[in-house]
Amino acid sequence: MDTNSNSSDNHSPDSANLLPRSIDWAAIHLAYTTSSSSTRDIGRAHGVTHAAIGKRARREGWERPEKEEPVSAKLAKLEPRQQRFVEEYMVDMNATQAAIRAGYSTETAEQIGYQLLQKTSVVEAISKARQAQQERTAITADTVLMEIANVALADARELVEVKTGCCRCCYGEGHKFQRTLLEMNSDRERWLDKGKDPSEFDEQGGIGFNPLLLPNSDCPNCGGDGQARTVLKDTRHLSPRAVALYAGAKQTKEGIEIKMHSKLDALEKLAKHVGLYEKDNTQKNDPLALRNMTDAERAVRMSSLLQANPALVATLAQLMATGAQQ
Structure with missing residues (x-):
């Protein structure tokens, strides 16, 4: 139609x-x-x-905002070697190595690097370059902190689990060794291939073994403790935190080894960030005197400072709660 x-x-x-x-x-x-x-x-x-x-x-009477000075303009105010220093410093944030690559003497590079970082013009150029870099890569301090928090708060069981099920004798007849149906048929065929009497084949505990069943507390073989096995999770279906924790896999003679980033290192970085360590609480740039606060007061104060990032506030609050439980 x-x-x-x-x-x-x-x-x-x-x-x-x-x-x-x-x-x-x-x-x-x-x-x-x-x-x-x-x-x-x-x-x-x-x-x-x-x-x-x-x-x-x-x-x-609307007014346009003042145009920010581009990075090139900031660099233009510096001497050529200082410009090169800023560019090299943005590579690895290492003042000494940046000074060497910028052409300064290796003998005085450490001192020169320190002195350059005290110059207002150099610091402004680095700050501007870092801001431009963050805009290009969409990687900010909050992004990095959230990734660290993901590692710290990830559950390693999303990557690897140890599951305990019944042993071979838990549910076998007379608590004897129990096979699966496939194992029973395979063992019987091998027995017959050797020309042995079929009537003499030992079926032991029969068929029906299922490793997913819970251990039998009456089992004389394992005493009810069962048998543990390692289960590797499918990395295609991981949560964001588990993805952050996952550091790759390696095939070894014993099997597949799952690598993980250090949760302890990530927790330490977060602890320093929220000021849980005594030495961090006494820093000059800590106007809140966190060392004199209770955990609850500290959590409230930090939350008020981070209201601009609700997701980060929630993550740090969870970290504080985890530390309190431990």
Whole structure:
């Protein structure tokens, strides 16, 4: 059956776009006064012409934010070797090695690196370069801290589990060695292949072995303790925390070895970040005197400081709770 796409009964996206819509001038004002986006880009995002934005901005006295000085301008104010030092320092954050690669003497590189990091112009250039780097890579301090928190709070059982099930004799007849059906048939075939009397084949505890069953407390072989086995989890179905903890796998003579990042190291980094160590609580840049607070007061204070990142607050609160339980 033919249909008429031009029929008035058909509401195409184009016809929907013809409907009038309200203009969010509050959002436009925010973008105009706080971002570096052009009026054309702002207008395109909000469905209004750049001319209309300019007219309203002039009428209401909107002001554009000051343009930030680009990294190249910051570097241009430095001497050539200082510029090279900033570029090399961004590679590994090692002042001594950066000074050497920038052309300073290896004998005085450590001292020169320290002195350069005391210069306001160099520090500003590094700060600007680091900010630009974070914008390019989308890696911020919060991103790194969340990854550390994921490692610290991950459950290693998501990667490897030790499961204890019944032993071979738990449910065998007379608590004798129990086989699976496949094992029984295979053993019987080998017995017959050797030309032995079928009637003399020892079925022992019969068939039906299932390692997933719980241990039998009456088993004389294992005493109810069962038999442990290692189970490796499918890495395609891991939680974000387990992914952060996972450091790879290696095939060894004994089997597959699962590698993990150190939870203890991650916990130590987080503990320092929230000021749990006494030496960190007494640092000059700690205006909160955390060492004089109770754990509850410290958690409340840290939460108030990190309100801008609710996910991070929740993670750190969980860390505090874990430490309190231990």
